[in-house]
Amino acid sequence: MTDYAEVIGDPISQSKSPAIHGxxxxxxxxxxxxxxxxxTAEGLADYLAARREDPDWCGCNVTMPHKQKVIPLINRLDNVAERVGAVNTVHRAKDGALVGRNTDVAGFLEPLRDHLARQHYFRMARVLGTGGAARAIVAGLDEAGFTIVLTGRDPEKAQALLNELSGGEHHVAPLSHFAEPTDFAFDDREGCCDLVINASPLGMRGQPPLAFDWSHAPPGSIAYDIVTDPVETDFLKSARETGFGTIDGLSMLIGQAAAAFVHFFGVEPPREFDTELRERLVA
Incomplete structure (x- = not known):
């Protein structure tokens, strides 16, 4: 008898989770x-019903399109998943209940840990995208004390997301606003933390490019792209060429997987091998 966990979704063949956990x-x-x-969406309830009866099943990671649909099918949520309104990890608790968690927030914040440990006069994040990934990112940034400028093709959708997830004073702008150059004179950013985050599928292989002009980013900004295919996106390349620091999508992917691994198998993953893991994922 061998314990096992899974990643579920529709489609699922593109998932890197088996390579990471394996x-x-x-x-x-x-x-x-x-x-x-x-x-599939039609098979989600039957899947969970069957796995509840399997003593070797430790849980599953949940990817699109099930992150919200799975919620009424499990017993309870942790505080983060309840706040975000999305689940990416389900595991069996000691009492047999199925618990839904959201490790995307922890995974997103992990590569920012050293930056967030510092004191800042002001923190601002420009978040590009209003889809499912943006929910976890907005929740994490709000908790970390950022003022957020959320952008998307539909500003009303962006505002609704902010209203749902945050009580702070944040802002909305159309995505097209950042495509054209600006001559805005940024103030002194000493002691500030500025992020520009692509939380959309734009720039992913097979998707349209992301149009962002780096004149909209304050000096010292960090560019963070959650896209993992390709890992080196045009968004990150142009940011680096402009002189900004960068964080790629594998950072969040590995971070959220590490948080889930503990719930599945009861041990911490060996993070000292992250460099080797990255090489395997991009091979």
Whole structure:
């Protein structure tokens, strides 16, 4: 009898989760498996009903389009998942209940940990995108004390998302606003933390490019792209060429997987091998 966990979604063949969790299982020598399992919206309830009865099943990661649809099918949510309104990890608790968690918030914030440990006079994040990924990102940034400028094709959708997830004084702008150059004179950013985050699929392989002019970013900004295919996006390339720091999508992907791994298998993943893991993921 071998413990196992899964990632479920529709489609699912593109998921890097089996490679990540399988790498850690191998390094730790665990008697466990992690696999991808295709689950449609119509089959989601039956999938969870069957797994509840399987003593070897440790849980599953949940990807699109199930992150919200899974909520009424499980027993309870942790505080983060309840606030975000989306679940990306389900695991069995000691009492047998199925618990829904959102590790996307922790995964997104992980590569920013050193920056957030510092004192800042002001923190501002320009977040591009209003889809499912933006929910976790907005919630995490709000908790970390950022003023958020949320942009999307539909400003009303952006405002509704902010109203739902945050009580702070944030702002909305159309995505097109950032496509054209600006001559805005930014003030002294000493002691500030500025982020520009692509939380959209734009720039992903097979998707349209993301049009962002870096004159909209204050000096010292950090560009963060959650896209993982390709890892080196045009958004990050242009940011680096302009002199900004960058964080790629594998950082968030690995971070959220690490938080889930503990709930599945009860041990911390061996993060000292992150460089080797990254090489395997981009090979």
């Amino acid at each position: 790498f850690w299982i191998e390094k730790l020598g665990l008697d466990a498996k992690y696999r991808a399992h295709h689950v």
